[in-house]
Amino acid sequence: MRDQTISEYLSQLADRVPAPGGGAAAALHAAQGAALLGMVARYTTGEKYAEHRDAVERIIARTDTVRSAALRVGEEDAAAFTAVIDAYRLPKGERAEAVAHALAGAARPPAEVVGLARAVVELATELLPMGNRNVVTDIAAATEAARAAATTARINVEINLGGIKDEALRAELTAVVAAVDDIADRAARLTDAVRLEIAP
Numbered sequence: 001m002r003d004q005t006i007s008e009y010l011s012q013l014a015d016r017v018p019a020p021g022g023g024a025a026a027a028l029h030a031a032q033g034a035a036l037l038g039m040v041a042r043y044t045t046g047e048k049y050a051e052h053r054d055a056v057e058r059i060i061a062r063t064d065t066v067r068s069a070a071l072r073v074g075e076e077d078a079a080a081f082t083a084v085i086d087a088y089r090l091p092k093g094e095r096a097e098a099v100a101h102a103l104a105g106a107a108r109p110p111a112e113v114v115g116l117a118r119a120v121v122e123l124a125t126e127l128l129p130m131g132n133r134n135v136v137t138d139i140a141a142a143t144e145a146a147r148a149a150a151t152t153a154r155i156n157v158e159i160n161l162g163g164i165k166d167e168a169l170r171a172e173l174t175a176v177v178a179a180v181d182d183i184a185d186r187a188a189r190l191t192d193a194v195r196l197e198i199a200p
Helices: 006-014 022-042 047-088 092-127 133-161 167-178 180-198
Strands: none
Touching: 006 022, 022 047, 022 092, 022 133, 047 092, 092 133, 092 167, 092 180, 133 167, 133 180, 167 180
């Protein structure tokens, strides 16, 4: 993903191939959300924002880290889904255990995306009060991208849950899924705050 043009990525996403799919799209939503916050933070620098310098520098570093992690997870998601397809093609006697293992692997990248989406929302919450008001709508855009990342990733975790035999992993992933509504609600509240600020 990280080395493709946008056009190449979208063409591959639209093609009749198993990956990339929704999991990669969720990761890209998270990456875009982090990138938007990074942009707002970089516009929140200079003498006018000197009192916030330390916080802004930390937010810039964190958004860059989240953006990079999201791209990595998107690539891992595509590889994990390919492993699921390969497992289903094994002879019947070898298939069940391989499929269960592959499904467990396929659930991990979207679960990580949920965590990255949460990070974007938390960073947006911190940045909103101090961010450059000329680009405040991009904070809302970032939170909407994070909301899409979290809710899309949730679907990709849920589709794999049924085939996972490891009870500890199922419990862990179920907890991840349960956290998504809170992330989405927090994102919506941030968007509402921005819309209220810019209302005529």
